[in-house]
Every structure is written in structure tokens, then in C-alpha cells.
Amino acid sequence: MKRVNILFGLIGIALGLYVFAVTATFPDDAIMKIGPGFFPRILAVALVLFCLVLIIQNLAGKGEKGESGFDIKDPGVHRSALVLLITVLYAVIIPFAGFVAASVIYLFILMYLMKLRKWIQMIAVSTGVSFAIYFIFSVLLKIALPQGFLS
Amino acid sequence: MNFELLLQGFANILFGKALIMVFLGVIGGILVGSLPGLTATMGIALLVPFTFGLPINESMGMLLGIFSGAIFGGSISAILIRTPGTPAAAATLLDGYPMAKRGEAGRALSMSVFASFIGGFTGALIMSFLAPQISKVALKFGAAEYFALAFFGLSIIISVSGNSIIKGIIAGLFGLLISTIGFDPISGFPRFTFGQMDLFEGPAFIPTLIGLFAFSEVFKGVETIVEKQQVVSKLTRFLPEWKDIKASWIDILKSSILGTFIGSIPGAGSDIAAFVGYSEAKRRSKTPEKFGTGMIEGVAAAESANNACTGGAMIPMLSLGVPGDAVTAVLLGAFVIQGLQPGPLLYRDHIDVVYNVFAAMMIANIVMFIVGALGVRIFAKVITINRNILIPAIFVLSVVGSFSMRNSMFDVGVALFFGVVGYFLNRFNFPASPILLALILGPMAESNLRRALVISDGSPLVLVTRPISVALLVLGVLSLVSSIIKQRKSQKASV
Numbered sequence A: 001m002k003r004v005n006i007l008f009g010l011i012g013i014a015l016g017l018y019v020f021a022v023t024a025t026f027p028d029d030a031i032m033k034i035g036p037g038f039f040p041r042i043l044a045v046a047l048v049l050f051c052l053v054l055i056i057q058n059l060a061g062k063g064e065k066g067e068s069g070f071d072i073k074d075p076g077v078h079r080s081a082l083v084l085l086i087t088v089l090y091a092v093i094i095p096f097a098g099f100v101a102a103s104v105i106y107l108f109i110l111m112y113l114m115k116l117r118k119w120i121q122m123i124a125v126s127t128g129v130s131f132a133i134y135f136i137f138s139v140l141l142k143i144a145l146p147q148g149f150l151s
Numbered sequence B: 001m002n003f004e005l006l007l008q009g010f011a012n013i014l015f016g017k018a019l020i021m022v023f024l025g026v027i028g029g030i031l032v033g034s035l036p037g038l039t040a041t042m043g044i045a046l047l048v049p050f051t052f053g054l055p056i057n058e059s060m061g062m063l064l065g066i067f068s069g070a071i072f073g074g075s076i077s078a079i080l081i082r083t084p085g086t087p088a089a090a091a092t093l094l095d096g097y098p099m100a101k102r103g104e105a106g107r108a109l110s111m112s113v114f115a116s117f118i119g120g121f122t123g124a125l126i127m128s129f130l131a132p133q134i135s136k137v138a139l140k141f142g143a144a145e146y147f148a149l150a151f152f153g154l155s156i157i158i159s160v161s162g163n164s165i166i167k168g169i170i171a172g173l174f175g176l177l178i179s180t181i182g183f184d185p186i187s188g189f190p191r192f193t194f195g196q197m198d199l200f201e202g203p204a205f206i207p208t209l210i211g212l213f214a215f216s217e218v219f220k221g222v223e224t225i226v227e228k229q230q231v232v233s234k235l236t237r238f239l240p241e242w243k244d245i246k247a248s249w250i251d252i253l254k255s256s257i258l259g260t261f262i263g264s265i266p267g268a269g270s271d272i273a274a275f276v277g278y279s280e281a282k283r284r285s286k287t288p289e290k291f292g293t294g295m296i297e298g299v300a301a302a303e304s305a306n307n308a309c310t311g312g313a314m315i316p317m318l319s320l321g322v323p324g325d326a327v328t329a330v331l332l333g334a335f336v337i338q339g340l341q342p343g344p345l346l347y348r349d350h351i352d353v354v355y356n357v358f359a360a361m362m363i364a365n366i367v368m369f370i371v372g373a374l375g376v377r378i379f380a381k382v383i384t385i386n387r388n389i390l391i392p393a394i395f396v397l398s399v400v401g402s403f404s405m406r407n408s409m410f411d412v413g414v415a416l417f418f419g420v421v422g423y424f425l426n427r428f429n430f431p432a433s434p435i436l437l438a439l440i441l442g443p444m445a446e447s448n449l450r451r452a453l454v455i456s457d458g459s460p461l462v463l464v465t466r467p468i469s470v471a472l473l474v475l476g477v478l479s480l481v482s483s484i485i486k487q488r489k490s491q492k493a494s495v
Helices: A001-023 A038-059 A076-098 A099-113 A119-142 B004-014 B017-034 B042-052 B056-081 B087-101 B104-138 B143-160 B164-179 B205-221 B241-264 B270-284 B296-320 B326-337 B344-349 B351-382 B387-404 B409-427 B433-455 B468-492
Strands: none
Touching: A001 A038, A001 B164, A038 B164, A038 B409, A038 B433, A076 A099, A076 B205, A076 B387, A076 B409, A099 A119, A099 B143, A099 B387, A119 B042, A119 B387, B004 B017, B004 B056, B004 B351, B017 B042, B017 B056, B042 B056, B042 B326, B042 B387, B056 B087, B056 B104, B056 B296, B056 B326, B056 B351, B087 B104, B087 B270, B104 B296, B104 B344, B104 B351, B143 B164, B143 B270, B143 B296, B143 B433, B143 B468, B164 B433, B164 B468, B205 B326, B205 B387, B205 B409, B205 B433, B241 B270, B270 B296, B296 B326, B296 B344, B296 B351, B326 B351, B326 B433, B344 B351, B387 B409
């Protein structure tokens, strides 16, 4: 946990410094005196300060005890990274393939990754859920979902 | 309170499609609440998109139904499979699960329905009486008071969530920074938009929320593959026995009132209310040592307190525009999407809507009682649904939900981005609730702070020379400092 906390602290400080640098380019408000950069700047300073506290705490060994439980070699972590990638792909192909077609395939792949192997159940669930969501949103709620080549 | 308007509100909800929506909302709420792995916040975030296309009364009815249902629903899985469906049900588990193990799941669940109903209804009643009064006071609030209120709400949620106050503060600041993305509310200058048109109004609220509370959870969820869980005992009854009600009615009433007031503190949520109600019942009991072994009073106290909290949390949300907890923060966002900005002005400009909310809240609790009592067997089956099917479905719902607000794939990207951020924050013990509250309170804090400073000609003294403002600021700082001290002590004790 210690090293991770220090890393988070450094990211926070970098974010704070970045915000501070960007606010320098904001225009001053001649009439109101307090311009658009005022509030973000306060937040940036506070963020840097508290991240320093977090780092110092952890360097002094006073941070939380225990391990973070995050292991980059854990197959579970690999699975969530893979799911993230597939979800991005899913979002990209929805406008082309249409919501239903994309979702059927997506759901099937995700269930496969979740170690389901009952093929009939998987096909039934992926088509059923996709059509149900499409029906509720597009037909009942009149929120148009992309139809893709099915349109 | 105006009875005529309240009656009108009842009529509006009961004799219209709104009642159906309340029913659907309650059913959906109990479902998401009872499914382990779907917290009430996440459930509501996923269900809010269903209300986008509805007229205001119907969408409100549905939202309040979801809210009430979800908090009760958490108790079903807490009692049956020892997994609180929502954090609010963690206290219910203490005595509910031992009861189920003894074969008394029906007794525990029927008491949970009953206590939730009494608690929720009491909360709604107190809300209807108090919220208009508070909004009257709030109409006199100036910019300094509103800034102080936002600060107070944020410090409370930081003090109660997570193990590390420093991390909570950092999370809160991160949320506040996100809230500054987009047009500056006063000068109109676009900030941190990277030239992206889609970011001119800031990252959209619902997609951000779905990212932080739904995507982040399912990304964590796919890491472990869990076997199907079994329900320990059969359900034989729907309504609590008279002797159980007699044994615990004092605890129910006490918890209902306690829960409402805890809920009404901005930042303090139903999980805390449930534990306070539970320990109060334990303190009052003649046999406190038996708590934790399956005392019906424990279930009754915890459940009435956490449902009473719903009404309580609505008080600051409606009358001040400051959400009482993470779930009401989501509700507030949903109201804004419907074009209503909660706060004292809502009472001035849309008093009819306010009374519809009061009526809908009470009706939602009655509906929750009916659905909960009759449907408990079905819900008990649902919670054992295979998680490996459920998680993929939540992914699809999260994508649809973030897309549907503005028909925008950009928003799906926003949700995924915050999903990854939320996943890592969660992984490393940064609480997500302060981020959510900061997103709601950030714009309020910023514009009021700047307004106050403009009025005072730049002197920050304006914040500490007005009594209400200084009191709120001091209370906020105190709650942070006291929880840091408490944390220090418990760390020393554990070394």
C-alpha cells in the first residue's frame, strides 16, 4: 500500500501543478476581480498540499497497514483489462453494427470470459437481454438506440 | 405544510400513470437493492436513464420508488445470504442472518418489510413537515451561507466514508476539480475542455456517475468468478407476528425518528443511520449480549432506521439543494435533468412539484410494503441469479445508460474513463462518494464563494462574520478533525 499511496500522491501533485499551470492562461476578470481561474487554483493548491501529506505519512510509515491486494500478474486483473478493451470495441462498433447485433456478440463474449460454458443458456441470455433492453429503450421509452445495418 | 396541496399531490400520483411508475420503480429498486454487488447508488444510476423520457410526475414517482425499494431490498440478501445488497443493510445482517440460519428467514424478512415501511413512512411524514420550514429559512441564505453549506456537506461525507480522511479529502478535491470542467458559471470562459465541444458543459453527470459507481464495480466484479450461492432457509411468512411487533415497536419508532434526522444531515447516509439505530436498540435492550445472535429487535431497528433515512436525506436535497448522501446526490442529478433545480426556489416556483414529491414518497413506501410482503419469495430467488450472467448484463446497461442521456457515444467514453478511474481509486481505498458529492456541490460552492467575495469586495471575512455561515464552516472542520483524531487512535490501538 505504501508505494501505491506515494504514487497516487505524486499523480495528485502532478494534476495540481497542471491545473495551476493551465489556470495561468485563463483571462483575468477586470470587473469582478475574481476570474475563472480563482476556484480551480485554490483546489490545485489544496490538492498538492494534501498529496504531500499523504506522501509524508507513507514515507514515515504511518499510512494504512496491509497490502493493496492489487497484483498486476493476477489473471483476474488481466480479465478486467481485457473486458475494458472489449467494451471499448463494443462502444465503437455499436453505431455501425447497431445496438442489438453488437450487444448479442458482446454479451456472449463476456459470459464466455466469466467462464460460462452452457452454450444454449448463453445464446438465450445474450439475445434475450439485448432485445429486452432495445425494446424498453427504443419502443417504450422512445430513446433511439443505434440500429446499424438492421435499420 | 399545506394539506390542500398534499391532497392534490396524492391525487396526482394515485390517479395517473405515476402510480404504475411508482410500482415499477419499487420493483426495480428492490431488485437492484437485493442483488449483491449492485449498491443502491449504482442501481439508481443504472435505472435513472429509464426515466429520461417520462413526464416529471411519472419520472419522480419512479425515482422515489426505486430509492425506497433499493434501501429495503438490501436487507433481503443481508438476511438470506449474508451479503448486504447495499451498504445500508450491513447492520441488518448482524441479527438477520443468524435468524435465517435458525430457519427464521421468513420471520426476519417480514419484520424487515414492516420496519422498513414504518421507517420510510415516518421519514416521508417528517420530511413533509420540515422541508418547507427549512426552505423558508433557506430563502434568506446568502452566497456565504450556500458556500458554507456546500463545504459542510462535503466535509461530512469525507469524514464518514473510507478509512483514510486524507484520501477522502483528496477524492473530494478531485471531484471538485472535475466539476470545474466546462464553462465558468460566472464569466462563461471554457475551462479544461481540451477544445472538446462535448466538454463545454463539463462531463455529463449521469455518465460520470455510471462510470464511478457501475463500471468501476463491474470491472472489479469480473476479476473473481463466484459460484452460485444458496439460500439457507425457506420462507414461510409475509407479515410479522404480533408478538414480534410488540417486542420491537419502541425500537422501530425510535429508529424511525433517529434515522430521519441522521439522514437529514448533509453527507450522512443510511448506512450510518442503520448502525446508530441498531446500537440504540442494543443499548435499550434488557439482553444486549444477545444482539448478534438473531434478535428480531436488531433487524427491526436497523431496517426502520435506514429506510427513515430516505425521507431525511430528501430534506436538505429538496429545501437546500444539498444532497443528504450519495443516493440522493443521484436523485438530485435526475431532478436537474428533468429541468428542476432543487433548493428554496423550487418551493417558490414549483410548489406543486414539491408536494407531488411528498405524496409520491409516502405512496412509494406503501407500495414498497405491498410489493415487499407479497414478492419476497420471488426476490429471494432472484438474488441467487448467476453473477456471471448478471455482470455482463450490467455492462450493457451501463453503456446504454450513459449513451441515452444525450444520444452520445462521447458520453459512453466519459463513463468508461471514469469507470477506470473509479476502479483504481476503489482498489487503493479512495472513497468514491466524496467525488460524487463534490460533482453536485462543486458548482454551488464555486459560484457562491465568488459571489460572496465580490459582494464583500474581495474580503474573505464575509465567510466568518455571518453566524450561519461560520457555524457551518466550523462544524465542517470539526467533523474532519475529530475523525482524523479517531482514526489516529484506532491506528495506535491496532499497532
